[in-house]
Amino acid sequence: MNNLYFACTECKIFVDAGYRWAYWNLAEPGVVDSRMDVDVERVLNAADYWAPPHEPNSNWLYDDVLPSVRQFLSDHRRHRIVFWESNDLPGDYLLEWLQIGYCPLPTARFFAETLRLRDWAAVLNYDKAVYEHGLEALLYDEAQVTAFRKAFCRWSEAAAP
Numbered sequence: 001m002n003n004l005y006f007a008c009t010e011c012k013i014f015v016d017a018g019y020r021w022a023y024w025n026l027a028e029p030g031v032v033d034s035r036m037d038v039d040v041e042r043v044l045n046a047a048d049y050w051a052p053p054h055e056p057n058s059n060w061l062y063d064d065v066l067p068s069v070r071q072f073l074s075d076h077r078r079h080r081i082v083f084w085e086s087n088d089l090p091g092d093y094l095l096e097w098l099q100i101g102y103c104p105l106p107t108a109r110f111f112a113e114t115l116r117l118r119d120w121a122a123v124l125n126y127d128k129a130v131y132e133h134g135l136e137a138l139l140y141d142e143a144q145v146t147a148f149r150k151a152f153c154r155w156s157e158a159a160a161p
Contacts (some may be wrong), residue, residue: 002081004016004026004085005017005086006025006038006082007081009079012063012096014098014099017065018061018066021061024081025046025048026043026049027063028085030161031043031046034085035083036083038081044070060102064101064103067101082139094108097150098110098114111155112159113159117152119156120152122153
């Protein structure tokens with residue numbers, strides 16, 4: 001099973017839906033279908049999804065995933081939202097997309113918009129300090145590094161005050 005996300009195709013923003021919890025409580029019962037438009041009201045009314053058991057291994061859902069999903073659905077409810085597996089992420093997700101909420105991927109927009117880094121050296125330093133195999137695992141050739149750096153610089157300039 002892959003990671004599962006809600007994605008706003010208009011804003012190019014996505015959020016972790018909660019992995020197996022989302023699968024068993026949204027996908028399996030047919031509340032959402034992979035690669036299909038999401039009925040926000042149907043997700044918000046999926047009581048089982050919003051009420052995991054109160055136990056230590058559910059804290060990540062209560063503390064991180066479900067609040068960010070609820071906020072995402074609220075913020076993007078009038079946009080086109082789809083339900084994706086990690087295999088469905090578009091080819092340009094590292095350059096053009098932003099993951100919000102739980103455990104965000106280190107995309108160019110993440111460094112520029114979320115972390116508000118303004119220079120490439122700061123990206124590389126942050127990446128080395130936080131991600132064991134971050135960008136070096138995702139950007140494994142010079143063309144990818146060049147494209148990522150160019151996208152980061154563009155997002156950084158757009159996010160500058």
